[in-house]
Amino acid sequence: MTTFHIAPVDHHITAALQHKIDNKTKPLGALGQLEGLALKIGRIQQTLTPTLSKPAMVIFAGDHGIAHEGVSPFPQEVTYQMVFNFLQGGAAINVFARQHNMDIRVVDAGVNFDFNGHPGLIHAKVAMGTKSFLHEAAMTQAECETAIEKGATIVKALHEQGCNVIGFGEMGIANTSAASVIMSLLCNIPLEQCIGRGTGLDDEGLIRKKVILAEAMIRHNRIEKTPLNVLSTFGGFEIAMMCGAMLQAAASGMVILADGFITTAALLVASGMYPAVLDYTIFTHQSNEQGHRLMLAHMKAVPLLDLGMRLGEGTGAAVAYPVIQAAVNFLNEMASFESAGVSNKA
Template sequence: MTGFNITPLNSSLEPALTEKINLKTKPLGALGKLEKLALQIGKIQNTLSPVLTKPTIVVFAGDHGIAREGVSPFPQEVTWQMVYNFLQGGAGINVFARQHQIVIKVVDAGVNYTFAPHPDLIDLKVAPGTQSYLHSPAMSAAECDTAISRAAVLVEQLHKEGCNVIGFGEMGIGNTSSAAMLMSLLCNLPLEQCIGRGTGLDDKGLEKKKAILSEAMRTQAPADKSPLEILRTFGGFEVAMICGAMLKAAELKMVLLVDGFITTAALLVASALHPAILDYCVFAHQSNEQGHQQLLAYLKADPLLHLGMRLGEGTGAAVAYPVVQSAVAFLNEMASFASAGVSNKD
């Protein structure tokens, strides 16, 4: 599934954007990362006056067979229970999205539960959870392709409705295990460096998680180290959908808000397929989950926030969104030295 046309950013406007930023009523570089962000968004939209419209965070939920092996302190049922929490507006992502006027879309990518029809639940379910990759690949090649393509269609629809800035959230008990496996293989790092406490494992639980994942790596690691084969073997349906959603969003030249460890692992797969996707990514924050800092370093990413968060759901992207708004606002609204009648330095 590499049928996405993602082009590197057009740099023809960069000199004009840089001049516009530099001639604002401030010392050169005085707005720090906001200036880099304004330049990036101007280049993504290929305009000196970018606009953010219908900001949306899509939360993909999926269950993992590996969760039944004891890699998480929480039971698998928490995935579907949290989906209902999202639908009722009670989760962290709902709170921050309301605060910042961000639209939330909740997607059943592959939860091991049959939901009653709900007007706010998007049913893209591939299967009721993945297989346990302790014993077999998590999904078939066809299932992996289905997840990627269904998410791409959804993003295309959101784009047609006017969304040009999109974040991605996830819910899936066991998904930090998936992210660790993807990271280890795609970054060529020892698995132990990639495994963290997830939803709060104690020392004994962490050692069990490491043992289970090490055994899965030993028996199931694909001989074909292609990104899609690695995703198929160790990913989750929500991770595969985030990958597909990101690829389509970059193809459509949207601004991508990248959340924490899981979504960055999905981006790792997407960037291995189409490196130019990184031009469109704004890295919201550095999560407190072990591995995320190394993952960001591997992608040469400079996250906006360091708040010690590790909730997932897209919460980091939602909390960082006002910073993105500030970058666009100063570019469009701040006076220049000339317009304000303020003397510039010699």
């Protein structure tokens, strides 16, 4: 298992950053969350003049055996079809990433489809999808560790190319089921409060999803509830790979942009293993998927946006990116009272 060296962010620079923020030509605190963002990014980078370099969105795709149990209104084939849509530039994440000049990388973490070396796709497949955790563990611990390591390798390469701010997205039919169980076990929240409609289940479908996931939790109720065990028993290859990617991003001192429900479930696992990963994380938005609000509250996270989105793909992170840019820009470019010749309050 890869060991990550993630140091908690050094707070010695906090006073100098706060002084710089407070002496901009504005009332104290007038830029609200932007001020906290600027402070956080400055601390991550340990500088009074932070920069956002070569922003990237990495989309991990993987299939889930639990999809065959009827927990999603969409067939599993949609996963690989959406991967092609990402590669062709036609998905929502492509639109938003183009708008903000963010690089997109699409990763086959474990899709039940042979892409035959398709150019433009990062081929990191662990297996042709996970097993159905209604009947057995979704993956072996070895497979889970392999996925974590592959995610770390992808991010390490991006960092070496000059990227210092990275967002993560996912695609995988039935992955809200995996995330719901992970959330319930790691947050100690009743399963019923963690389950949402996913890709649009009707009332009958939602009831079925709750019954199946409850049965699955009973089947595996004797597992040790460590983050790694929960991930390997119920997770997806895309969730495990995201977990490794986040840990490597933090170890590399990068700014991490957490997206919605699935991405935050991966972060929940990552932070259970290495709590300091949260020092490097910006929570970009609150998903409209039922469990996300409670998951964010459990992590004491205040999301930047709440637009009622629940698409996944990293769309919330991409939409929030200009807000993050604004925080860095005001810190670097806005005049101080002294430089502008403006009188400060008495």
